[in-house]
Amino acid sequence: MRSPERRRRTAPRTAGLLVTLLGLLLPLLAVTTPAAHAAPTGFRVExxxxxxxxxxxxxxxxxxxxxTWYADRISSLAHIKAKGANTVRVVLSSGDRWTRNDASDVADVVAQCKQNRLICVLEVHxxxxxGEQSxxxxLSRAADYWIGVQSALAGEEDHVIVNIGNEPHGNTGYENWTADTKAAIQKLRDAGFDHTLMVDAPNWGQDWAFTMRDNAASVFAADPDANTVFSIHMYGVFDTAAEISDYLGHFVAARLPVVVGEFGxxxxxxxxxxxxxxxxxGQLRLGYLGWSWSGNGGGVEYLDMVTGFDPNQLTSWGERLFDGADGIAATSEEAAVYGSGTGEDTTAPTAPGTPGASAVTASSVTLRWGAATDEVGVTGYDVVRVTGGAESAVTSTSGxxxxxxxxxxxxxYTFAVYARDAAGNRSQRSATVSVTTSPGSAAGACAVGYRVTGEWPGGFQGEVTVRNTSGSAVDGWTLSWAFPADQRITNMWGGTPAQSGSEVTVTSAPYTASIPAAGSVTVGFTGARSGSNPSPTAFVLNGADCSVT
Known part of the structure; x- marks a missing residue:
């Protein structure tokens, strides 16, 4: 029995892991959409x-x-659909490492996906x-494979997404990912592929060096169809909520399409x-594809969602993914191309009423709007932030x-709302509402602890703990201090830094904005230095001096 080889991270967790927050990224990463040489005929990115x-x-x-390792388990697609999935990512082989899945087999997989009303994401493993795996x-070789089976994919642009190659670089030579990915996209477009293309991150899919994150805009711009989706695989590198939120938030802020193509x-x-x-x-309405249905080996059998391909034997991981909070059963919506059992309904709901704003604080606002109507019923609403005519997803709700x-x-801030119906149709956007948050609460009393957690030639890592020693909560905060001229922050998590000369200002991240009375939050960062590494001696929180601990 052939078992899939699982990815690993052999490089150390360096500054490449440390994330830059959404507020800092928005002005820096404007996406230029190239003129498409042909309008997409199926899935598309907008x-x-x-x-x-x-x-x-x-x-x-x-x-x-x-x-590709379990070709006799094609019935698994029906079982996956029965659990509520709307998509399946199917492992294929170009024949270089495993038995080649030829055009006939690929056509059968696509037919089975369509029969079971699933969207097919096909990938070459x-x-x-x-560069690291013998x-x-x-990726160029993978593109050649797709061209070789193109006959099985022609005309399936509304049912199939082509994931060019799985985890196309390990931890050696991953710097070539950008050029290799652009070239593979161009090769497929030149060959006449009009499908949405999906590209995996390097570093065994986990992008700890941020190669995909930092070059995604240029890769997207290199696609003449402007129809490429980025896929991040989340395993051990993504072991905190901050890392997950910051990484995905970067793409949302830059208006670049991203999915979690694998995770466990x-x-x-x-x-x-x-x-x-x-x-x-769930909050950002981004796609995810868990690894994997069944058949894992090599010590990662715990990633099986069902035991022995038996849909009636869900593992704890399978139960979590299919039936848990924010899982597949609770959030999956069937592709509209299948009609969602509503007689091929293509009528969108009416637009929601203009939202009204209430309970405005320094860091939050409550929006309420009039309900939309639809012949098959409204299933949910998407709230978006509107900035300069562009939109970014904020949250989704059924109410x-x-x-x-x-x-x-x-x-x-300016917000608007869309409505969705049971067939997946989306309404026109509601009228917008603008709101200004209130000023941040005064700290009242505060204490700050600063420590260096690691040093190396030319750089260091540190953390800052902000303690609210007052009797009331701090709701949104800005912390400032002075560094020597040769010290500067290069990356931060837990806050958004700005530095002018020696003056450093840090604004709270969404998940660190609230500091309860007698509570604390901690932000971490990496920095550069050329000389000694003294600690700051004074801190100011929301205009109030803090004691230093």
């Missing part, structure tokens, strides 16, 4: 969202299935860990935070109100 041919927003909710092949509840390289992955993708959190004090 404004950072994956849309179906009908224009419906599509959010993947599904799992991976190791077809032979690229896994290229026998792994290039545990792994040999660390313990991923699966609850945070599910919660954050007609939502509280938006993580806002910056004394800042103007």
């Amino acid at each position: 404004n950072g969202r994956l849309l179906e041919a009908s224009g419906n927003d599509f959010v993947m909710r599904g799992v991976n299935h190791a077809h 032979d690229t896994t860990g290229y 026998g792994a092949v290039t 509840h545990d792994h040999s390289d660390g313990n991923p935070d699966e609850d945070a992955i599910l919660a954050v993708t 007609t109100s939502a509280t938006v959190t993580g806002l910056t004090p004394d800042t103007s």
Whole structure:
């Protein structure tokens, strides 16, 4: 029995892991959309969202299935659908490392996906860990495979997404990911592929060096169809909610399409935070595909969702993913191309009423709007933030109100709402509402602890703990201090830094904004230095001097 080789992270957790927050990224990463040489005929990307041919927003909710090693388990697609999935990511082989899945087999997989009303994400696994894994092949070789089976995919652009190659670089040579990915995209477009393309991150899919994150805009711009989706695999590198939120938030802020193409509840390289992955993708309405249905080996059998391909024997991981909070059963919506059992309904709901704002604080606002109507019923609403005509997802709800959190004090925001129906149709946008958050609470009393947690030539890592020693909560905060001229922050998690000369200002992240009375929050960062590394001696929180502990 052939078992899939699982990914690993052999490089140390360096500054590449440390994330930059959404507020800092928005002005830096404007996406330039190239002029498409042909309008997409099926799935397409618009404004950072994956849309179906009908224009419906599509959010993947599904799992991976190791077809190339278990070709006799094609019935698994029906079982996966029965658990509520709307998508399946199918492992294929180009024949370089495993038995080639030829055009006939690929056509059968696509037919089975369609029969079971699933969207097919097809991937070539032979690229896994290229540069580090013996026998792994290039993305160019994977593109050649797709061209070789193109006859099985022609005309299936509204049912199939082509994931060019699985985890196409390990931890050696991953710097070539950007050029290799652009070239593979171009090769497929030149060959006449009009499908939405999906590209995996390097570093065994986990992008700890942020190569994909930092180059995604240029890769997207290199696609003449502007129809590429980015896929991050979340295992041991993503073991905190902050890392997950910051990484995915970066793409949302930059209006670049991203999905979690693989993740698990545990792994040999660390313990991923699966609850945070599910919660954050739910909040941002981003797709996810758990690894994997069944058949894992090599010490990661715990990643099986069912035992022995038996759909009646869910493992604890399977129960969590399918039936838990923010899981597949609770959040999956069938692709509109299948009609969702509503007689091929293509009529969108009416637009929601203009939202009204209430309970405005320094970091949150509650929005309420009039209900939309639809012939098959409204199933939910998507709240978006509108900035300069562009949109970014904020939250989703099944009701007609939502509280938006993580806002910056004394800042103007504009929001709007969309409605969704049972067939996945999306309404026109509601009228917008603008609101300005209240100024941040005065600290009253505060104490700050600063410590260096690691040093190396030319750099260091530190953390700052902000303690609220007053009797009332702090709701949104800004902390400032002075560094010597040769010290500067290069990356931060838990806050958004700004530095002018020696003056450092840090604004709270959404998940650190609230400091309860007698409570504390901690932010971490990496920095550069050329000389000694003294600690700051004075801190100011929301205009109030703090004691230093």
